[in-house]
Amino acid sequence: MTSPELSEKPSGPKDTPGSPSHSHYWTLQCQVESGWEELWEWYCFEHGALGTEQRSAPEGFQSVAYFPEDPSISLKNLHQQFNASIAGNLEAVRIHALNFREEEDWQSNWKPFFKPVQIGNTLEVLPPWLSSTESSRKNRILIDPGQGFGTGHHTSTALALELLEQCLESCTVKPHWMLDFGGGSGILSIGACLMGCEKCIALELEGDALKDVISNSELNQLQHRIMPLRANKNCFQKTFPLVISNMLLSELKQSSTDLASSVAEEGRLLLSGILEDQVSELERIFTILGFVPSKKITRDGWSALELSR
Secondary structure, eight states: OOOOEEOOOOOOOOOOTTSOOEEEEEEEEEEEOTTOHHHHHHHHHHTTOSEEEEEEOSSSEEEEEEEESSOSSOGGGHHHHHHHHTSTTOOOEEEEEEEEEEEETHHHHHGGGOOOEEETTTEEEEOGGGTTSOOSOSEEEEOOTTTOSOOSOSHHHHHHHHHHHHHHHTOSSOOSEEEEETOTTSHHHHHHHHTTOSEEEEEESSGGGHHHHHHHHHHTTOTTTEEEEEOOTTTTSSOEEEEEEEOOHHHHHHTHHHHHHTEEEEEEEEEEEEEGGGHHHHHHHHHHTTOEEEEEEEETTEEEEEEEO
């Protein structure tokens, strides 16, 4: 196999006020084994991808993911992390090229890609530059698409929000507190507050992502109701009537005990990021931990699951 083409980020002058908009972006081109393409796309979006393309190839799929100029993770190692943590050390993804490109009028080129995403009955996720547009949707979530970790464009995030909406609509009294386990961009915490939760704790397992929760909370003027928190050994001593998490199966399994201990008696646990054929395995794990499956929604091969104590 030939060595991957890895482009170094060039140094140069920054844009100055009044100058033409010149920016840069990364393209990560990989070969993906058949059967892993959905998970790899999910993984790229969860680590800040602005968009992805997939093309059929003789051996699996050719994937191109586009990342902002300053990604939150080392892109040249992203496929290795995926193979180790998600694919069970199989070589499911092989990097072909990583290139740093210059793009004139960056914002204008990317803005058409980020159209509002309508979810459920009341929700709409949109970038901040569309905040002044008219909409019939009651609950509008503003998310900066340059940050990643959940922009509403991937099915798993949309299902998590849809299940959260159904759960809150069924509550006679909205929960005062909710735990967003693995807060990412903060999109689930923001949605919960807009739909009636008084306060949310956005628990982040990776400290670097806290800045995204803070930024998006401020963007939605919810910084006084959303509390970003870095995970530590003492953070699971409090229980919540509602806990939600959008992570892959391997991460949900690894965190299952902490998730279970965070749910109050008669509370509900909402889980997304699960492939349809993984639901039964996850249900077995949480049944042993004292939960009863109460609802499931499925779309495009992905599922979101509600469990009750």
